[in-house]
Amino acid sequence: MSALDKLFCPKSIAVIGASKNPKKIGYELVSNILAGGYEGRLYPVNPEGADVMGLKSYTSVKLIPGEVDLAVIAVPAVYVPDTLEECGQKGVKALIVISSGFREVGNTDLEDKLLSIVRKYGMRMLGPNIFGLYYAPSRMNATFGLSRVFPGSIAFVTQSGALGIAMMGWTNLYHIGVSAVVSMGNKADIEESDMLDYFTGDDRTKAVLMYIEGAKDGRRLIDSLKRTTLKKPVVVLKAGRTEKGASAAASHTGSLAGSDKIYEAAFRQSGALRALDLAQAFDWVKLMTMQPPPSNKNCLIITNGGGVGVMAADACEESGITIWPLPEDLQSEFKKLMPVFGNFRNPVDLTGQAYEESYYRSVELALKDNQIGSVIVLYCQTAITDPVAIAKSIVDAYESQRYDKTVVTSFVGGPQCEEAMRKLDERNIPAYPIPERAVSALAAYYQWQRYRQRIGKK
Amino acid sequence: MSALDKLFCPKSIAVIGASKNPKKIGYELVSNILAGGYEGRLYPVNPEGADVMGLKSYTSVKLIPGEVDLAVIAVPAVYVPDTLEECGQKGVKALIVISSGFREVGNTDLEDKLLSIVRKYGMRMLGPNIFGLYYAPSRMNATFGLSRVFPGSIAFVTQSGALGIAMMGWTNLYHIGVSAVVSMGNKADIEESDMLDYFTGDDRTKAVLMYIEGAKDGRRLIDSLKRTTLKKPVVVLKAGRTEKGASAAASHTGSLAGSDKIYEAAFRQSGALRALDLAQAFDWVKLMTMQPPPSNKNCLIITNGGGVGVMAADACEESGITIWPLPEDLQSEFKKLMPVFGNFRNPVDLTGQAYEESYYRSVELALKDNQIGSVIVLYCQTAITDPVAIAKSIVDAYESQRYDKTVVTSFVGGPQCEEAMRKLDERNIPAYPIPERAVSALAAYYQWQRYRQRIGKK
Numbered sequence: 001m002s003a004l005d006k007l008f009c010p011k012s013i014a015v016i017g018a019s020k021n022p023k024k025i026g027y028e029l030v031s032n033i034l035a036g037g038y039e040g041r042l043y044p045v046n047p048e049g050a051d052v053m054g055l056k057s058y059t060s061v062k063l064i065p066g067e068v069d070l071a072v073i074a075v076p077a078v079y080v081p082d083t084l085e086e087c088g089q090k091g092v093k094a095l096i097v098i099s100s101g102f103r104e105v106g107n108t109d110l111e112d113k114l115l116s117i118v119r120k121y122g123m124r125m126l127g128p129n130i131f132g133l134y135y136a137p138s139r140m141n142a143t144f145g146l147s148r149v150f151p152g153s154i155a156f157v158t159q160s161g162a163l164g165i166a167m168m169g170w171t172n173l174y175h176i177g178v179s180a181v182v183s184m185g186n187k188a189d190i191e192e193s194d195m196l197d198y199f200t201g202d203d204r205t206k207a208v209l210m211y212i213e214g215a216k217d218g219r220r221l222i223d224s225l226k227r228t229t230l231k232k233p234v235v236v237l238k239a240g241r242t243e244k245g246a247s248a249a250a251s252h253t254g255s256l257a258g259s260d261k262i263y264e265a266a267f268r269q270s271g272a273l274r275a276l277d278l279a280q281a282f283d284w285v286k287l288m289t290m291q292p293p294p295s296n297k298n299c300l301i302i303t304n305g306g307g308v309g310v311m312a313a314d315a316c317e318e319s320g321i322t323i324w325p326l327p328e329d330l331q332s333e334f335k336k337l338m339p340v341f342g343n344f345r346n347p348v349d350l351t352g353q354a355y356e357e358s359y360y361r362s363v364e365l366a367l368k369d370n371q372i373g374s375v376i377v378l379y380c381q382t383a384i385t386d387p388v389a390i391a392k393s394i395v396d397a398y399e400s401q402r403y404d405k406t407v408v409t410s411f412v413g414g415p416q417c418e419e420a421m422r423k424l425d426e427r428n429i430p431a432y433p434i435p436e437r438a439v440s441a442l443a444a445y446y447q448w449q450r451y452r453q454r455i456g457k458k
Numbered sequence: 459m460s461a462l463d464k465l466f467c468p469k470s471i472a473v474i475g476a477s478k479n480p481k482k483i484g485y486e487l488v489s490n491i492l493a494g495g496y497e498g499r500l501y502p503v504n505p506e507g508a509d510v511m512g513l514k515s516y517t518s519v520k521l522i523p524g525e526v527d528l529a530v531i532a533v534p535a536v537y538v539p540d541t542l543e544e545c546g547q548k549g550v551k552a553l554i555v556i557s558s559g560f561r562e563v564g565n566t567d568l569e570d571k572l573l574s575i576v577r578k579y580g581m582r583m584l585g586p587n588i589f590g591l592y593y594a595p596s597r598m599n600a601t602f603g604l605s606r607v608f609p610g611s612i613a614f615v616t617q618s619g620a621l622g623i624a625m626m627g628w629t630n631l632y633h634i635g636v637s638a639v640v641s642m643g644n645k646a647d648i649e650e651s652d653m654l655d656y657f658t659g660d661d662r663t664k665a666v667l668m669y670i671e672g673a674k675d676g677r678r679l680i681d682s683l684k685r686t687t688l689k690k691p692v693v694v695l696k697a698g699r700t701e702k703g704a705s706a707a708a709s710h711t712g713s714l715a716g717s718d719k720i721y722e723a724a725f726r727q728s729g730a731l732r733a734l735d736l737a738q739a740f741d742w743v744k745l746m747t748m749q750p751p752p753s754n755k756n757c758l759i760i761t762n763g764g765g766v767g768v769m770a771a772d773a774c775e776e777s778g779i780t781i782w783p784l785p786e787d788l789q790s791e792f793k794k795l796m797p798v799f800g801n802f803r804n805p806v807d808l809t810g811q812a813y814e815e816s817y818y819r820s821v822e823l824a825l826k827d828n829q830i831g832s833v834i835v836l837y838c839q840t841a842i843t844d845p846v847a848i849a850k851s852i853v854d855a856y857e858s859q860r861y862d863k864t865v866v867t868s869f870v871g872g873p874q875c876e877e878a879m880r881k882l883d884e885r886n887i888p889a890y891p892i893p894e895r896a897v898s899a900l901a902a903y904y905q906w907q908r909y910r911q912r913i914g915k916k
Contacts (some may be wrong), residue, residue, distance in 0.1 A: 241776070314699045380624040383602055
């Protein structure tokens, strides 16, 4: 097992700087590790050797009986080098250095010192100046962020600590699950590239979402991105796009945001998908962890409302999705499922009189046809139809057989639509409150698909 | 009182085609009018004279004792001309023709016939082929849409019926209140221009949101838009931007979507704000009905998370909002409210250690300075601070005096952030789940402001 494996899947963890005081980060860390359900051994370490939350404590990591795979360190910056020395002597493999007060405040010498100790002992270090690491498969919440995180298959790698903690909250609010949340901080040792390499080989991660303000080693980042995007989608949020943003980034993480055009080109070249904001990034990875990529370029839109059909068609055309002109035989099949004033061309408009049966049969028809690679199913709330029942009919049609198409949905309306969308999400059919967000996610998936086809042909 | 006043504020309504059968539109209409709390007189009319929901019914509108201001008509298309004749003879002033089967299916002669009857008697007609009209000040839900609508001050005018009904649901889901929901349908008589003129003079409407696929009379629309935008913001969703979208619009409402560039120019020329999707449109009008427009171009960003500060700075620069370089005296005031590793330039970063007090005093400082025209307050959830308490401190600072600045907020995090944002919204401080949405709304407000300043100078 590599040191990175020990970072993500440690059999034992020492929390150095563990505290009984609920206002201290050293308390929060122990409390979150316990609350997360971590099943390995957990050793608090503090100068007094005072027990923390009922756990026996030690005055030094070196006094812990048995091996320590991972040390989580939250002591004042000046004590960190000695602490790392002790960890090295103890044979600790991986380090999470929460402490701040290094390069981000100008203490580059102190940070260099950490790195040389880490190298000397062949350890790997995440941080310093981070909120920690969450990894769902190990049930390990080694962070001072939120105690509850919704587990899933998105790995979230973030250079902004506050954003990372807030995102832990989003996973609960929007039920979008993460396999990992990684706070990058000063990146003295471990960089985004290491994390990408790790998640490329991690079966529990289906997509990577990365927030960066600036890369330490651009060339290495591109190489790692290229390896990862061959296997799974990577969605990137690169802040500091503008002059004002870049200057804010410089004060924030000291990142030289660099020319945005260079990043833009690097992402395109390496198959990474650049989202413009957080909501978009989450929308995209939600689809990518729930559905297979489109099997071909032809997309079909099914709707009960003309207006949202037009909006979706606009969004598709603007984002390069092919609205497939339906052949006549399919047109006549769809015609049977709608009133005379329906529209059996693409977008297929079942009209406001479409009940469960029309949706079930339309979705089934679309899924069965191999000429269609992706389906966008739209619903506008009406007084006479039940959004939750319509959602169920879509789920039933989808689950009646195995299909390899990409399905996205959007339900526009009141609280019942929200309930309907939750039911779709729960069955891995991603639902969005407006058609454009569904289209945007599908367009990103198509973009990744085209990149892979291009690479495959080389 | 004009016929349009009778349409929005009738003292009495006849529902022609009222039915006892809960599956009929004629039932839904009576039921919604009653459920909405309409306080005028309500007369069901149907061939059998059968009572509907306990209300005495009539076999003809002409047999109703007393005046009828408004007739809501839901009878088969072929019977509509005779019904209108009877309405004219009775002295009805305003008509809502729900019935479909006219121009939208090629029956242009029948629709022309309606119009000539309407003209003969000096009536005004909304429709045909619509789901109805909701007007909050009259507590009148004369629609077959949803029975519950959240009242407020946005007038929503829509050419898409399904979208209009779904939007009635959104008002409940997102607590964004509407003064009116108007279904335009075939626009045989009343067009968007009439509605704009009406809402321009309507004190209960602070902003207009319009979904159109195509205008009947572009010149008239521009003139009406110009009059309205002098007084209140108009946000336009014009679908059919692209070739595919325009072709979908043609099958949907028969609209010739026209060249999108022409519409784009027309909106810009007349001060209308074009939103790209529904969510954006609602985000904008939410701000515009809650807050006054910015008092000057200088914008200040306050945050507890560097990352969201950078994102907001990017979005501001991209949308033409001036991130005001703080003068030194203000910098030193802000410096007192944050730890040493905070950032007292703009974006002002209070850091993750910012509690209620820091937020209260920072917001107060920003609001008191006349050089600042707008404030963006951001919060990222942390383990040690309480989003709801922070929201309260922002509300307290905001309400401690009367300020004429525009304030927008964004709280990024879990369910407690959602609760915090609800509290802000309730006090008319608009809150958005991501910084970019707050910035987008503020940018639209600035755009309207700049238009008015330009016009004022002419």
